[in-house]
Amino acid sequence: MASPTFPRALLASAIGAALAVGTTGSVFADDTPTFDGELSGFDYAYPVERFEFESQGQDMQMAYLDVQPEEGSANGRTVVLMHGKNFCAGTWEATIKALTGAGYRVIAPDQIGFCKSTKPEHYQFSFHQLAHNTHSLLDELGIENATVMGHSMGGMLATRFALMYPEQTELLVMVNPIGLEDWKALGVPYQSIDDGYASELETTADGIRDYQRSTYYVDTWEPEYDRWVEMLAGMYAGEDGERVAWNQALTSDMVFTQPVVHEFGELQVPTLLLIGEQDNTAIGKDRAPEEVQDTLGRYEVLGEQARDAIPQATLVEFPELGHSPQIQAPERFHDELLKGLESQ
Numbered sequence: 633m634a635s636p637t638f639p640r641a642l643l644a645s646a647i648g649a650a651l652a653v654g655t656t657g658s659v660f661a662d663d664t665p666t667f668d669g670e671l672s673g674f675d676y677a678y679p680v681e682r683f684e685f686e687s688q689g690q691d692m693q694m695a696y697l698d699v700q701p702e703e704g705s706a707n708g709r710t711v712v713l714m715h716g717k718n719f720c721a722g723t724w725e726a727t728i729k730a731l732t733g734a735g736y737r738v739i740a741p742d743q744i745g746f747c748k749s750t751k752p753e754h755y756q757f758s759f760h761q762l763a764h765n766t767h768s769l770l771d772e773l774g775i776e777n778a779t780v781m782g783h784s785m786g787g788m789l790a791t792r793f794a795l796m797y798p799e800q801t802e803l804l805v806m807v808n809p810i811g812l813e814d815w816k817a818l819g820v821p822y823q824s825i826d827d828g829y830a831s832e833l834e835t836t837a838d839g840i841r842d843y844q845r846s847t848y849y850v851d852t853w854e855p856e857y858d859r860w861v862e863m864l865a866g867m868y869a870g871e872d873g874e875r876v877a878w879n880q881a882l883t884s885d886m887v888f889t890q891p892v893v894h895e896f897g898e899l900q901v902p903t904l905l906l907i908g909e910q911d912n913t914a915i916g917k918d919r920a921p922e923e924v925q926d927t928l929g930r931y932e933v934l935g936e937q938a939r940d941a942i943p944q945a946t947l948v949e950f951p952e953l954g955h956s957p958q959i960q961a962p963e964r965f966h967d968e969l970l971k972g973l974e975s976q
Contacts (some may be wrong), residue, residue: 664837665862669872671748674863676722683769695748696741697721699732707735710775716784720747723860727958730966745879757886759792767797781805791892794901803976804903808911808955812934814891819924820916825881832877837865848956850910888915896941903945904972907935908953
């Protein structure tokens with residue numbers, strides 16, 4: 633099947649909309665590193681492999697890490713890591729080190745539409761589709777049973793995977809998952825994909841950094857965080873930046889319109905929730921009325937609600953940490969993670 637044509641008319645319209653609200657294009661500043669649509673030139677800490685398959689009539693390649701346990705430590709268990717929307721397989725590097733050091737094999741894919749994997753010009757994105765893609769990868773690797781662990785958007789995907797494939801899911805782990813509430817039902821207005829695309833075209837390194845500082849790291853910043861900012865900003869600034877922005881708009885729509893929270897009660901597998909309570913993530917919160925905004929993204933409440941809704945859930949809270957506890961406080965986080973895994 634021939635590849636569909638990227639919507640150039642939409643691109644022109646979106647750029648016009650971006651300029652109308654005062655975009656300066658600083659994402660293309662000279663000091664911003666640039667990467668193509670598959671993050672060539674940005675190295676992960678572990679070797680990248682490729683899973684080639686066809687999906688929705690298109691040839692796809694899913695980049696993934698397959699990291700074996702440290703020699704002599706293998707426990708026969710596998711952990712599949714599912715990244716968040718503003719993250720990649722590579723951002724799991726500290727977690728991969730902790731897990732492989734404790735005897736686990738780790739599989740960490742870049743989902744279709746993200747990072748080093750294919751960014752299709754047109755794709756019906758759904759958590760069902762991404763879970764199916766990941767399950768196909770595990771079949772290819774001969775992995776019949778695994779712990780499935782998701783962070784941020786990856787928590788929604790891991791939940792969908794566990795709902796679809798409970799017999800292959802040994803344990804579900806969610807790290808500050810988004811989607812612990814249904815934002816649309818709570819009053820956040822819908823944003824069209826066209827408007828989302830225009831917004832994505834405005835992305836800058838400074839904007840990414842400011843958002844991550846306030847949400848991921850509780851108004852703190854360490855120099856090593858800049859690497860992940862450059863990773864994201866570099867894809868927008870590179871030669872395939874329009875396609876990157878388009879895929880981001882499509883996946884944002886998926887996150888907003890496909891809540892999993894209403895199905896928590898159907899989960900059949902043991903679940904570990906690891907929650908930084910200072911997180912305030914809520915997709916589209918800035919579009920909601922002010923009185924609604926104040927009620928959204930309250931993870932000190934959402935973690936407890938999720939624990940109560942999921943039949944076999946254990947909750948571990950980090951009162952002073954934000955959206956990315958595995959990066960903000962890796963030693964403490966991984967101690968709790970390994971305790972949770974070992975209890976199963």
